[in-house]
Every structure is written in structure tokens, then in C-alpha cells.
Amino acid sequence: MSQPPISNASTQTVTHVPSPPPKPPNRFKLGYDIFMLIVISIDLLLISLDAVLMSQFSANAAEWLNITQSLVWYQSTVHEPLRTAGGFFTIFLVAELFVRWMIAIQRRTYYRWFFFPFVHWYEVLGCFPQLRMLRLFRVVVIGRRLYQLGYQVLPQLWIERIKFYGDILLEELSDRVVLTIIANFRGELTDTNAQQSIINSTLTRNRAHIEAAVLSMLRQELIPQLQQLKGNPTTGNVIATEVGNAIEEGLANTPELRRYVRMIPIAGSLIESQMLQIGHNVGENVASAVTERLLDAERLDALMQNIAHGIANMDTQNSALETLIAALIADSLSGLEAQVKVQQWKHKDMLNL
Known part of the structure; x- marks a missing residue:
């Protein structure tokens, strides 16, 4: 049985047609x-x-x-x-x-x-x-x-000088414009109403971004620290022991319970001692179970989402928050102003002037 001929399309190689040379000027x-x-x-x-x-x-x-x-x-x-x-x-x-x-x-x-x-x-x-x-x-x-x-x-040196001084002129003009805008904005921040309006509008427009940023930081920093409690036997034993001691101390400091137990002849003291030991063991087991359940990855992530959502939707009518945001805005403006004042053309070795 003869095989079908191989299509020429499968064996053709793609050739790049060179672009035509640019036309000479008229x-x-x-x-x-x-x-x-x-x-x-x-x-x-x-x-x-x-x-x-x-x-x-x-x-x-x-x-x-x-x-x-x-x-x-x-x-x-x-x-x-x-x-x-x-x-x-x-x-x-x-x-x-x-x-x-x-x-x-x-x-x-x-x-x-x-x-x-x-x-x-x-x-x-x-x-x-x-x-x-x-x-x-x-x-x-x-x-x-x-x-x-x-x-x-023109000679190349002249062209370089023209470009250089043109860049200087544009940079100085743009710097003056930016510095004027920053000064006007800084002046508006001195007005309490304008400052409150800026803070409210900024937080309202960026609540989703704030929530995402806080959640990312919590997942990156806090969740690993909490999960170390679950994976660290020393820390887990300390928590369980302290909870057991607290329950044992609570049973021991309950006079009614001690009085009823001691009313039992002969075995009263033994029952009291065993009851305190049982309370200690129950406390340790409860602490271990609670730690195991609370530090579960899904529960921790859900908790961090609720925390981030609460922070993002916080009330902006807070004097401490207003002071913090105003300080951040002022520092940002000062940093931008200092950067604008740097004359970049002085750092360019374009010409040997």
C-alpha cells in the first residue's frame, strides 16, 4: 500500500522577507x-x-x-x-x-x-x-x-549643548511648577476641614486596598508566629501546664467542694487529691485541644480576614488616626519636595562645561 505524498506545506521553511530599504529623500x-x-x-x-x-x-x-x-x-x-x-x-x-x-x-x-x-x-x-x-x-x-x-x-557639540540647556530649562520650569503645587497643597492641609475631607476621601476610595494590604501583612507576619505555638512543644506544654494549674488552683480554692469531699470518711483526702490531679489533666487536655483548633490554618486565615476587614472599615472620626495620616502626608510631601529640589542636570556628564 503506497503512502500518501507528504504535503509541501509541512516541509516549507518560513522565510523572512527583508523589509525594503528606506526611500531616499526627494x-x-x-x-x-x-x-x-x-x-x-x-x-x-x-x-x-x-x-x-x-x-x-x-x-x-x-x-x-x-x-x-x-x-x-x-x-x-x-x-x-x-x-x-x-x-x-x-x-x-x-x-x-x-x-x-x-x-x-x-x-x-x-x-x-x-x-x-x-x-x-x-x-x-x-x-x-x-x-x-x-x-x-x-x-x-x-x-x-x-x-x-x-x-x-549643526556641529554635534552645538546640538549636545542645545539639548543640555534645553533639558536644564525644562527641568527648572517643571520643578518650579511642582514646588508651587506642593506648597499650595501643604497650605490646604493646615485647614482642619480640608484635612478631614482629604483623609475621609482617601480612606473611602482605598478601603479595599487597605484591607488587602493589612491581610497580606497579617498572613505574612502574624500567622507564622501563631502557628509556631502549635508546632513548638515547649510553648504548647507551657500553655497547657498553666491552664491545668489554673483549674487545679480553682478547685483547691473552692471551699464548698473541699468540705463535701472531706465529709467522706477515710477516702476523702485521697478523693480530693485525685480530683485536683484530674482537674489539672483536664485543663491541660482542654488547652491542647483549644490551641489545636484555634491555630488551624483555615480558622486563622478567616480570623485575619475579619481583622483586616474591621481595620479597613474603621471610623475615620478619630483624632489619633487624623494625626497619623496628616503626619504621613506631610512627610511624603517633604520627601517629594526634597527630591524635586535636586538638580538632576548637575549629575549628567553630558558636556565638559
Whole structure:
């Protein structure tokens, strides 16, 4: 009898198709980005230079350096043509922005045709003469795009310094915000009503977590200690002996029982002695049986569950509890505040400054 042919599917090996290599950037778009980067950089350079030379600071510095005539020549001769050139730059940027908007509408780049000015808000605002410094955002966007494509727009050291000081600025700003929030929250805790409301709401929302945490600690710490009493013969014998002695002492200190027993002639003293010994033995047996039953694993776990549930559902109108929780919150805020005040950037060996 011939065997059926083996399916090719069972013998085929899974081959991983290599992902296609990334597409090279469009040369026209890349060249256009570089061109716009140069144009906007020149525009910003001229704007900054003109603003500095037309300021009162430049006048004072020129007077101190005895070059007032040169500065006056610039202000009277170069300033107006430079402003005119800035106007042409602005017209060019407005036209360029409008053309890109039309292209985005034609290509349906955005969900709605009017989304373009909102996405490129910094370019729209940068077209106004009073907000021309916003054109710097366009330079940053183009530079970042070129950097992602692998073109080194700025030296690596400059990039590291920019990132470093940017991290410093963000860290200091966020630290100030967090410290202000902590100070405001600490101030609210001084109000008794606000403090009571915070404690009540905190405990009410987390009763299930409190019960689970208390039960976990009881199971981890208390149950093993109690079960050691069951497994430790020395401790168990001590408890049983003490209970037996207590019952024996109780029988011995019962005058009515002793009087009735001694009324029995001849055997009264013997019966009394045996009765005390029997009471001692009964006490030991009862103590051992009670210990054995109470320290059973299931009974202990049920007892710990009841204890944890009682602690989690305790009444919050307790001055000692309020003091404890307020102290814990204050200590937590102090620890968080101390951690926030640590300037992490000082521990970074990013730059050799």
C-alpha cells in the first residue's frame, strides 16, 4: 500500500522577507528645504542686526567707542534699504506659504482645507512684521527634518549643548511648577476641614486596598508566629501546664467542694487529691485541644480576614488616626519636595562645561 505524498506545506521553511530599504529623500524637496533654511536664516540675521544697531544700547556703545558717525551713517543710509529688503522677504514668505497651502489642498494633505494655517501657525504669525522672530520656528523645523535625514546641519557639540540647556530649562520650569503645587497643597492641609475631607476621601476610595494590604501583612507576619505555638512543644506544654494549674488552683480554692469531699470518711483526702490531679489533666487536655483548633490554618486565615476587614472599615472620626495620616502626608510631601529640589542636570556628564 503506497503512502500518501507528504504535503509541501509541512516541509516549507518560513522565510523572512527583508523589509525594503528606506526611500531616499526627494532631491527637489531636500534642495528646497536647504534653500528656505538659507533664506530665512539671512532674513533673521538682517532683522537681528538691524534691531541691535537701531537700539539705544548701540548708540551708547558707539558713543563709548567713538564710532558714533559710523552708526549714524548706518541708520541714515542702510536702515531704510534693509527694511525694504525685509519687506521683500516678507512678501516672498507670504507667497511661498500661500503656494504650499494650495498644494496641500490639491493633494488633500489634511482632513480639511483650512487645517493648513492651524498646523503651520508659526509661519502664519511670522508673516506679520511685529512677529517676524517666529520665523525661527521654521528654521528649527527644517533643521530637525534635515537632521533626521542624516544631514549634519549643526556641529554635534552645538546640538549636545542645545539639548543640555534645553533639558536644564525644562527641568527648572517643571520643578518650579511642582514646588508651587506642593506648597499650595501643604497650605490646604493646615485647614482642619480640608484635612478631614482629604483623609475621609482617601480612606473611602482605598478601603479595599487597605484591607488587602493589612491581610497580606497579617498572613505574612502574624500567622507564622501563631502557628509556631502549635508546632513548638515547649510553648504548647507551657500553655497547657498553666491552664491545668489554673483549674487545679480553682478547685483547691473552692471551699464548698473541699468540705463535701472531706465529709467522706477515710477516702476523702485521697478523693480530693485525685480530683485536683484530674482537674489539672483536664485543663491541660482542654488547652491542647483549644490551641489545636484555634491555630488551624483555615480558622486563622478567616480570623485575619475579619481583622483586616474591621481595620479597613474603621471610623475615620478619630483624632489619633487624623494625626497619623496628616503626619504621613506631610512627610511624603517633604520627601517629594526634597527630591524635586535636586538638580538632576548637575549629575549628567553630558558636556565638559
